[in-house]
Amino acid sequence: xxxxxxxxxxxxxxxxxxxxxxxxxxxxxxxxxxxxxxxxxxxxxxxxxxxxxxxxxxxxxxxxxxxxxxxxxxxxxxxxxxxxxxxxxxxxxxxxxxxxxxxxxxxxxxxxxxxxxxxxxxxxxxxxxxxxxxxxxxxxxxxxxxxxxxxxxxxxxxxxxxxxxxxxxxxxxxxxxxxxxxxxxxxxxxxxxxxxxxxxxxxxxxxxxxxxxxxxxxxxxxxxxxxxxxxxxxxxxxxxxxxxxxxxxxxxxxxxxxxxxxxxxxxxxxxxxxxxxxxxxxxxxxxxxxxxxxxxxxxxxxxxxxxxxxxxxxxxxxxxxxxxxxxxxxxxxxxxxxxxxxxxxxxxxxxxxxxxxxxxxxxxxxxxxxxxxxxxxxxxxxxxxxxx
Ligand code: MG
Numbered sequence: 001x002x003x004x005x006x007x008x009x010x011x012x013x014x015x016x017x018x019x020x021x022x023x024x025x026x027x028x029x030x031x032x033x034x035x036x037x038x039x040x041x042x043x044x045x046x047x048x049x050x051x052x053x054x055x056x057x058x059x060x061x062x063x064x065x066x067x068x069x070x071x072x073x074x075x076x077x078x079x080x081x082x083x084x085x086x087x088x089x090x091x092x093x094x095x096x097x098x099x100x101x102x103x104x105x106x107x108x109x110x111x112x113x114x115x116x117x118x119x120x121x122x123x124x125x126x127x128x129x130x131x132x133x134x135x136x137x138x139x140x141x142x143x144x145x146x147x148x149x150x151x152x153x154x155x156x157x158x159x160x161x162x163x164x165x166x167x168x169x170x171x172x173x174x175x176x177x178x179x180x181x182x183x184x185x186x187x188x189x190x191x192x193x194x195x196x197x198x199x200x201x202x203x204x205x206x207x208x209x210x211x212x213x214x215x216x217x218x219x220x221x222x223x224x225x226x227x228x229x230x231x232x233x234x235x236x237x238x239x240x241x242x243x244x245x246x247x248x249x250x251x252x253x254x255x256x257x258x259x260x261x262x263x264x265x266x267x268x269x270x271x272x273x274x275x276x277x278x279x280x281x282x283x284x285x286x287x288x289x290x291x292x293x294x295x296x297x298x299x300x301x302x303x304x305x306x307x308x309x310x311x312x313x314x315x316x317x318x319x320x321x322x323x324x325x326x327x328x329x330x331x332x333x334x335x336x337x338x339x340x341x342x343x344x345x346x347x348x349x350x351x352x353x354x355x356x357x358x359x360x361x362x363x364x365x366x367x368x369x370x371x372x373x374x375x376x377x378x379x380x381x382x383x384x385x386x387x388x
Contacts (some may be wrong), residue, residue: 002273003031005053005087005117007108008099009045010038012204013122013148013265017097018045020269023282028273032087034100034108039065046075053090055083084108089115095273098123099148101206102329103371106130110364113137113145120272122148124223125329129322130367131226145227146272151220152227153268154246154259159228160276162251169234170224171248171256174217175200176239176297179342184303190342192335200243200263209332210306213345214299218310222321225314232314237307239297244286262286305346309353318358319370326374327352330382339386348385352378 004021008014014035021028032053035042039061046054046069055078056062062079069075078086081104088096088108096112097120098105105123110130112119114137121127127134138145147153151172159167178197179187195212196205203211210216221235246268248258261267264283271278301308306328313324331348334340340348352374361367 001026002028003092003094004028004273005032005034005090005093005096005112006030006099007034007084007088007097007105008036008101008122009033010035010041011099011101012202013099013269014097015041016265017099017120017148017269018049020266020273020281021049024279027279031093032090034084034087036100037061039068043068046072051075053078053087055079055087081107085111088112089117093117095120097148097269097272098126101125101204103129103325103368106367106371107364110134110137113141113143116141116143118144118146120146120148120269124149124219125325127223127226128219128325129371130361130364131222131321133361133364133367135226135229144275146275147223147227148265148268148272149220149223150243150261150263150265150268151247152224153271155224155228155249156275157259157271158247158249158257162249162257166251166253167228167230167234168250168252169236170228170230171236171238171250172217172220172224173238173240173243173245173247173296174214174220174299175211175241175243176299177212177214177216179212180239180241180297182303184343187303188341188343192338195335195342199241201265205336206329206332209335209345210328213306213332213342214304215306215310215328215332215345217299218307218314219325221311222314232311237299237311239299240294241297242291242294244288244291244294260286260288305343306349309346309349313353316358318360319366320353320356320358322361322367322370323353323356323374324349326371327378330375330378334382334386340382344385348378348381351381 030049098109099122243263313320327349331345
């Protein structure tokens with residue numbers, strides 16, 4: 001029996017994690033749930049999974065939740081970052097699913113690793129901000145970071161049974177998002193609603209925008225660098241509009257191993273929890289005859305500047321990816337709120353990166369401070385942009 005803390009339980013990955021857990025209650029038990037503001041859904045999840053702990057974003061929501069739970073006093077309610085850290089590090093938790101969005105998940109994720117937990121990681125921003133800290137801590141504590149990201153799950157499956165020194169490169173695939181074929185002129189006028197409609201995957205709001213800008217793919221390259229200990233130059237990005245091959249690994253002799261599956265997040269979630277086993281799940285078998293064709297294209301780093309900026313930040317390394325991430329969070333939010341256009345997202349990120357003098361990130365406090373710095377600069381740039 002694996003005791004699980006699920007951070008981000010009301011988001012898209014959280015909801016699907018609970019589906020995987022519910023389908024295998026012999027193996028998995030929910031000990032704690034962490035959510036943000038969606039009290040109604042959390043309430044239903046508490047009633048169904050009966051966790052010992054739950055955490056929400058602030059004290060007011062914690063009080064509201066407590067009053068709604070009045071006759072179910074078996075679940076203790078905590079709140080804020082401290083609350084998330086507490087549930088992620090509970091002594092009887094063996095695996096923490098880190099599925100919060102953005103930099104808010106960094107400290108709880110790091111704390112879980114430092115407390116010796118295995119982490120099933122969907123919160124890729126945590127690795128982008130502080131990849132060296134997280135992976136070093138994981139090595140030190142002898143814990144595992146299992147990716148809940150279809151590409152990295154594919155890579156992890158493709159390196160099983162192979163020798164590390166034989167690996168030549170990683171081929172990271174991506175659909176190209178909803179705007180793959182749009183001209184610069186069209187891109188300048190796309191709306192948040194259009195950006196939220198991904199052709200193959202259903203996802204949360206932040207990652208949907210990151211997928212549309214291809215920032216998500218660039219961040220995934222940084223994520224792969226840390227998870228699989230490769231250089232940025234060893235990672236090639238290939239667009240694959242069908243989203244059937246989820247990534248590939250090439251070996252020294254020219255062999256390429258790929259993983260194929262339906263675009264269904266329950267598959268990588270299940271593998272992250274059951275590694276190295278492939279347990280029976282609910283997703284349907286892949287019908288390759290129906291799919292018929294698999295095609296590949298080169299990504300356009302000029303039209304999709306966020307991809308270029310992310311790959312550049314990944315190569316510069318140290319604190320630059322954290323700055324990229326912080327500025328991106330501000331810019332994506334502004335786009336979602338209708339304050340800026342789609343093509344202004346990379347402008348804010350690039351200008352913030354230009355302002356930054358890179359330093360090594362040696363502590364979690366420093367990572368958090370860098371994130372704050374990037375966000376405040378990006379906000380300032382945003383105000384100038386919106387005000388003009
Ligand atoms: Mg992905």
